[in-house]
Amino acid sequence: MESNQSSSSSRVDRRTIEKNRRVYMKALYNKLHSLVPHESSRDIISLPDQLQEAANYIKKLQIKLEKMKEEKDNLMRMKKLEINPDKKSKAASVMVGQQRTPQIDVREIGSSLEAILITGVDFQFLFSETIRVIHEEGFDVVNASFSIINDMVVHTIHAQVNLLLR
Numbered sequence: 001m002e003s004n005q006s007s008s009s010s011r012v013d014r015r016t017i018e019k020n021r022r023v024y025m026k027a028l029y030n031k032l033h034s035l036v037p038h039e040s041s042r043d044i045i046s047l048p049d050q051l052q053e054a055a056n057y058i059k060k061l062q063i064k065l066e067k068m069k070e071e072k073d074n075l076m077r078m079k080k081l082e083i084n085p086d087k088k089s090k091a092a093s094v095m096v097g098q099q100r101t102p103q104i105d106v107r108e109i110g111s112s113l114e115a116i117l118i119t120g121v122d123f124q125f126l127f128s129e130t131i132r133v134i135h136e137e138g139f140d141v142v143n144a145s146f147s148i149i150n151d152m153v154v155h156t157i158h159a160q161v162n163l164l165l166r
Contacts, residue, residue, distance in 0.1 A: 077149065102126050113139050117155040121148075127155050134159050 033050050036057045045053065102119040117130050131141060139159035146155045 074150070074152075077152070104130065111161040112142075113157075113159040113161075115155075115157040115159070117157070119153050119155070121151055121153060130155070130157065138162050 029047060029050065032054055033045075036050075036054045038045075038053070102117060104118075105116045107114045113134065115130060115134065117126060119126055127146075131144070134141060134157065138161060140162045141157060141159045143158040144155065146153055148154075
């Protein structure tokens, strides 16, 4: 009889442990479900679908985090490249969405002019436009160079006053 009681109590213990495990798992699934934004309305979602939805959400967050890290790195590189404007310098730079608009820094040094144009690869037409404006203002381009850093192009233009036009 004693062995019958011990096996019976052992079975009850296993049932209780399993029931507690299921209750605990259900609480965890409910917590996970409450943390994930839902695309569907108040429809009842099966447990495998809830897990898939959570996995997809985590993947989206990882991609978003990578993009934000990349944007931070680009901003840090741009900050290192920015030229501190002095009183003879004019600089313009604007952020539009995720894309940086071109930045131009123009310094007049005596009869010379230095222009630094920082653009993305999508704004290459601005180089020729900058050269045209420099000529219209009565300067002759003496030297122009560029460097490509990741998805940025840094143009440096040196010009001098055209004495014939002044």
